[in-house]
Structures are given as C-alpha cells and as structure tokens.
Amino acid sequence: MSVTVTVPNHLMAGLVGPLNENLRSLQDAFGGAKIIARGNEFNIEGAEAAVVARLVEELQALLERGQVVDPGVVTRTIDILRADERPSEVLTAEILRSARGRSVRPKSSGQKRYVDAIRDNVVTFGIGPAGTGKSYLAVALAVQALQAKTVDRIIMTRPAVEAGERLGFLPGDLMAKIDPYLRPLYDALYDMLGTEGARRLLDNGTVEVAPLAYMRGRTLNRSFIILDEAQNATPEQLKMFLTRIGFGSKVIVNGDITQVDLPGGRSGLAELDQVLRGIEGIEFVRLTSRDVVRHRIVADIVSAYDAYEAGSAGGGAAEEIGGRRSARGSAHAATTAPAASSAAADA
Numbered sequence: 001m002s003v004t005v006t007v008p009n010h011l012m013a014g015l016v017g018p019l020n021e022n023l024r025s026l027q028d029a030f031g032g033a034k035i036i037a038r039g040n041e042f043n044i045e046g047a048e049a050a051v052v053a054r055l056v057e058e059l060q061a062l063l064e065r066g067q068v069v070d071p072g073v074v075t076r077t078i079d080i081l082r083a084d085e086r087p088s089e090v091l092t093a094e095i096l097r098s099a100r101g102r103s104v105r106p107k108s109s110g111q112k113r114y115v116d117a118i119r120d121n122v123v124t125f126g127i128g129p130a131g132t133g134k135s136y137l138a139v140a141l142a143v144q145a146l147q148a149k150t151v152d153r154i155i156m157t158r159p160a161v162e163a164g165e166r167l168g169f170l171p172g173d174l175m176a177k178i179d180p181y182l183r184p185l186y187d188a189l190y191d192m193l194g195t196e197g198a199r200r201l202l203d204n205g206t207v208e209v210a211p212l213a214y215m216r217g218r219t220l221n222r223s224f225i226i227l228d229e230a231q232n233a234t235p236e237q238l239k240m241f242l243t244r245i246g247f248g249s250k251v252i253v254n255g256d257i258t259q260v261d262l263p264g265g266r267s268g269l270a271e272l273d274q275v276l277r278g279i280e281g282i283e284f285v286r287l288t289s290r291d292v293v294r295h296r297i298v299a300d301i302v303s304a305y306d307a308y309e310a311g312s313a314g315g316g317a318a319e320e321i322g323g324r325r326s327a328r329g330s331a332h333a334a335t336t337a338p339a340a341s342s343a344a345a346d347a
Contacts, residue, residue: 003053005042011063012040015056017070022059025074026052055081061088076108079290083109095140096147099194104140110291111137117283118252123242125230125272126254128287129302134254135228139188142224145250146206151224153206156185158228159237160211182209185228212237221246230255235268258305 007015016023016037027035033046044052058077059069065088067073077087090112095104106112111133118124118141126134142154160181189198189207201207212233227233227241230253238253245251253269260267273284289302 001045001047001049003044003049005044005053005056007040007042007056007060009040011060012037014063014069015059021071022069022074025071026055029075029078051081055087058087062091065092067091076293080109085109085112095137096144096192098192099197100191104137104192106137107133107293108291110285110287111293114285114287115141117285118250121283122245122249122281123251123253123283125269125282125284126252126287127257127269127284128291129256129258129289131292131298131302132287133291133293134287135184135226136188136191138226138228138252138254139185140192141252142226143189143192145224151248151250152222153208153224154201155220155223155225156182156189156207156209156228157212157215157226157241158182158185159230159232160213181229182211185209185226212241215241215244218244219246220244220249222248223250225249225251227251227253228255231257231260231267231269232262233268234262234266238268238272258309 017025020037023035023037027033030046030048030052033044033048033052035052036043042053042056044056046052055077058081059074062069062073062077073091076091080087080090090106090109093105093112093115095106095115097103106115110128114124114126114134115137118138126132126138128134139154139156142151142156145151146154158181186198186209189202189209192198193201198207202209212227223246225245230238232255233241241253242251255267255269257267257270260270276282289299289306292299292302
C-alpha cells in the first residue's frame with residue numbers, strides 16, 4: 001500500500017523536527033513502513049501506510065493548534081492512536097494555565113480518561129505507577145474548580161506513613177515532621193498558583209494540607225478533596241475518609257498499589273474496587289507505564305518491574321523484560337517533559 005500526505009509548507013519543518021528527529025521516530029516506530037519526506041509531501045509505503053498517514057495528519061493538527069512536536073510527542077501520539085483515540089483531541093484538552101503561563105493538559109489517553117472521570121464523577125480513584133501525573137492533574141483540576149467557584153476550598157491529604165525512615169527522628173512538631181511527606185502536593189500547588197498565590201490561600205484556609213488522620217470526625221461540604229498515596233491507608237482509614245464527603249464535594253483518591261509502605265502490607269486500596277463496584281458516581285481509572293510522562297527510562301523501569309512480577313512465578317521474567325525493552329526501544333524516544341506543562345509531578 002502506498003499513501004501520500006500533503007502538509008502545508010510552513011508546518012513541514014516542525015513536523016519532521018530538527019535534523020529529522022521526528023521523522024526518525026516515526027520510522028523507528030513503524031519499521032515495516034517506508035517513510036520519505038519530499039518538499040511538502042510524505043510518501044508512505046508498507047502494510048501500515050494508512051496508520052502512519054493518519055498519524056502524520058494528527059501531528060499536523062497539533063502543529064496547527066500551536067503545539068510543539070518533538071520525539072516525545074510523537075511517541076505519545078502513537079500510543080494514543082493505537083488506543084483508538086484522536087491525539088489532536090487528547091493532547092489539546094487544556095485544564096488551565098499555570099502561574100508561569102504554561103498549559104496544563106493530559107499527555108496520554110489514560111490521563112485523558114482520568115481527567116474526564118474526575119469531571120463526571122463524585123469520587124475518582126486514580127491507580128497507577130509513579131510519573132503518570134495523578135497528583136499533578138488532580139491539583140490542576142482542584143485549582144480549576146476553585147477558580148470557577150464550584151467549590152469553596154481545596155483539601156489535600158495523605159497518610160503519614162514512613163518509607164524506611166522514622167518520623168520521630170525529624171526535628172519539630174507533628175506538622176513539621178509530616179511536611180516533607182506532603183511536599184509533592186505543595187509543589188504542584190505552587191506550580192499552579194505561584195508561591196505568593198499558593199501561600200495566600202494556605203494562610204487563609206482556602207487550601208488545607210493535612211495528614212489523613214486529621215480527617216476523622218469532619219464533614220467536608222463544597223470541597224475538592226485529594227487523597228494522595230492512598231496505597232498506604234488501611235481499610236479502616238479509607239472507610240473513614242470516604243465517609244467524610246459532604247454536599248457539593250468532589251474526591252480524588254490516588255495511589256500505586258505496587259509501592260505499599262504499610263507494616264504488613266495491608267493496604268485498603270488493593271481490593272477497594274470490589275467493595276465499591278457498581279456505585280453510581282464512583283469510577284476507577286487504571287494508569288500504566290504508557291501514561292508515564294517523565295523520562296523515557298521511568299516508563300521502561302515500570303514495565304520491567306511489571307514484567308518481573310508477572311513472570312517470576314514461571315521463571316520467564318528475564319525474557320519478558322527484554323522483549324518489552326526492545327519493543328519500546330526507540331519508539332519511546334527519550335524525553336523529559338517540564339513538570340509545569342507535562343502534568344508529571346507525581347511522586
């Protein structure tokens with residue numbers, strides 16, 4: 001099969017990239033296709049020529065909407081297209097602009113599903129590995145809701161669970177001891193609102209950051225509530241937290257069930273979908289290594305751990321890990337997206 005795609009002259013340079021790096025990413029991802037750029041045309045031959053042509057058209061649409069296309073964007077566009085979604089719709093769905101004027105938007109189909117679920121439900125569970133933007137996107141949506149006056153305050157919380165270190169040896173009172181554990185939420189907030197704006201909202205109580213234990217006994221009305229690192233909450237803590245929801249509130253519960261620091265590993269998040277299945281207004285969104293928007297190597301590390309854990313019982317982990325690495329290879333071109341614009345500040 002042979003397909004020709006014509007691109008406006010002024011977009012051609014952005015499409016092929018400096019030194020043809022975007023073109024090479026396309027060729028690496030579709031090894032069975034022959035892709036030649038001449039003038040303002042792409043000539044594509046091979047069994048996947050139609051898919052590559054559609055991909056070129058989607059990248060062109062991104063350029064027309066003012067986005068910069070680099071190898072990382074090419075890789076994410078390929079993943080979104082293979083998930084049978086339109087990259088030009090997923091990657092241009094702006095949530096808000098940060099204090100520095102950078103656009104905050106989903107960077108993968110999984111992140112887009114996560115954002116849509118939060119908007120459409122009362123309680124959303126975001127479950128996935130580090131680097132998938134769970135915390136960052138949640139804070140962005142919370143700030144958006146506050147600015148739109150659909151909520152009166154933002155409450156961000158997480159369990160104060162030690163990850164190998166002991167809180168008692170840290171200086172200061174309880175809040176000073178747990179402050180480092182809440183730092184990822186502060187970082188996202190400062191990024192959205194700027195240091196002065198975030199500090200003003202924290203000082204007047206519009207934004208509250210507190211350990212999970214402080215939620216007991218409260219009823220939280222017209223609040224946007226984010227529970228981070230929920231894999232380190234016990235079943236009893238999660239039940240306590242979820243029954244705090246008041247009128248006009250929205251709740252996001254984020255966690256990575258592969259990184260449980262609880263003594264004995266008894267996480268309340270692991271089987272919660274079975275407990276709450278079928279309840280209207282609750283949705284579970286599972287993110288994977290394909291949704292990681294940190295450096296390419298982070299996605300490969302997550303995939304390697306997944307492959308090892310899945311194959312260790314049968315002794316075939318090494319082969320599976322190697323296969324995943326080679327499959328992702330150059331298609332997952334190295335890219336480190338800025339935290340402010342990549343929605344990737346998830347610890």
